[in-house]
Amino acid sequence: xxxxxxxxxxxxxxxxxxxxxxxxxxxxxxxxxxxxxxxxxxxxxxxxxxxxxxxxxxxxxxxxxxxxxxxxxxxxxxxxxxxxxxxxxxxxxxxxxxxxxxxxxxxxxxxxxxxxxxxxxxxxxxxxxxxxxxxxxxxxxxxxxxxxxxxxxxxxxxxxxxxxxxxxxxxxxxxxxxxxxxxxxxxxxxxxxxxxxxxxxxxxxxxxxxxxxxxxxxxxxxxxxxxxxxxxxxxxxxxxxxxxxxxxxxxxxxxxxxxxxxxxxx
Numbered sequence: 337x338x339x340x341x342x343x344x345x346x347x348x349x350x351x352x353x354x355x356x357x358x359x360x361x362x363x364x365x366x367x368x369x370x371x372x373x374x375x376x377x378x379x380x381x382x383x384x385x386x387x388x389x390x391x392x393x394x395x396x397x398x399x400x401x402x403x404x405x406x407x408x409x410x411x412x413x414x415x416x417x418x419x420x421x422x423x424x425x426x427x428x429x430x431x432x433x434x435x436x437x438x439x440x441x442x443x444x445x446x447x448x449x450x451x452x453x454x455x456x457x458x459x460x461x462x463x464x465x466x467x468x469x470x471x472x473x474x475x476x477x478x479x480x481x482x483x484x485x486x487x488x489x490x491x492x493x494x495x496x497x498x499x500x501x502x503x504x505x506x507x508x509x510x511x512x513x514x515x516x517x518x519x520x521x522x523x524x525x526x527x528x529x530x531x532x533x534x535x536x537x538x539x540x541x542x543x544x545x546x547x548x549x550x551x552x553x554x555x556x557x558x559x560x561x562x563x564x565x566x567x568x569x570x571x572x573x574x575x576x577x578x579x580x581x582x583x584x585x586x587x588x589x590x591x592x593x594x595x596x597x598x599x600x601x602x
Contacts, residue, residue, distance in 0.1 A: 376458070376490060376501065378411065378419075378446070380524040380538040381560040381576055382468055382480055385503045386458035386490035388448045389413030392602040399576075401469060401593040404430035407438075409466070417448040423466045439473075442466035442482070457491035467511060469591070472552070477511035479552060480578070481545055483520075484509035500527045503538075514550040518543045534564035536574075542583065556583045562595070570599040 376387030378395075389395065394412045401407070407425025414420060421444040426435040446462035463485050467478025488505030504523045524538030538560050545553040560578040567573060578591035 376452070376492065377526055377536075380503065380526060380536050381562050381578065382483075382558075383503070383505065383522045383524050383538045383540060384446070384460070384462060384464065384483060384486060384488055385501070385524075385526075386448065386452075386460040386488050388417060388446055388460065389419045389599075390601075391415045393599065394602070395597055395599045397595060397597040399425070399468075399593060399595045400430075401427075401576075402591060403470060404428045404435075405470070406430065407466075407468075409442075411444070411446075419446045420444065421446075421464075427470050436471070438471050452491060457489040459487070459489050461485075461487045465510065475511075475550065476513040479584075480540075480558065481509045481511045481520075481542075483507040484511070495527065498528045500525060509544055512544075514545075514547065514552075516544050516547045516551050520544045528566070532566050534566055534572075536562040536564065552585055553583050554585060556581050558583050572597045 377385055378387045378389065379385065389411055390413050392413065394410055396410045397408065399407045405425060405427040406429045407423060409421055409423025411419050411421035422441055423444070424438060424441045426437040428435045442465040444462065444464040444466060446460060448458065448460045450456065450459040452458035464483045467480055467482040469479030471478055484507055486505055486507035488503060490501060490503045492499045492501050502523075502525050505521070507520050507522070509520065520543050521541045522538060524536065526534065526536045528534045540558040540560070542553045542555075542557045545551045546555040558578065559580040560576070561580065562574045562576050565573045574595045574597075576591075576593035576595055578593070579587055580590055582590075584591075
């Protein structure tokens, strides 16, 4: 073969390589890291999980609850392990009378200590001053006490094509004007029934809300659940059903509410 033929073959090979490289570059898609890592929500119904927001992401949520109550808040991921949040609300916003505003803006902080592994669960500590439901001025507490200081562990397990998340924790609420200063415990689980529907169940032992004279609970703990409509990866709407086991002294039926959560990156 002559020199011109060799040059022609080399030139053709280089041109083909450039075309393949350009095609490959066009097909490369950089995956976007999800706001929530894996199958790990940050909250069940009222109880926290070990999940935290990713760095430079935030969520905005709104909860509607009985007696015309609305509460809104936001959490911000300052790092992959640490997030902060604020919330505020009032009873009677959807009503014909003046709203009964909560006495203060509430705060939360959350720090992930250990990531989830093949065997060991993720572990997180935090503080949350936000309780839920009406604010009871007599005892300076919410109907459902805030978690206060807490520690929680979470672990995901495969189930068919989905996963089930199991969660358990301990907490010490700072709402103690009812003289019930006991430690509290909680457990819960979350899963998806299909691509767009999820289910959350939790049980709060409410050992800090079972005094016969001053507490609002009857000593049976609170069984809560939520049915989720996962409209998009960053938008979830939930129907909240609380006090399913009729633990509240003044309740005549289950507690019904609604929550919308939107997640975004900076």
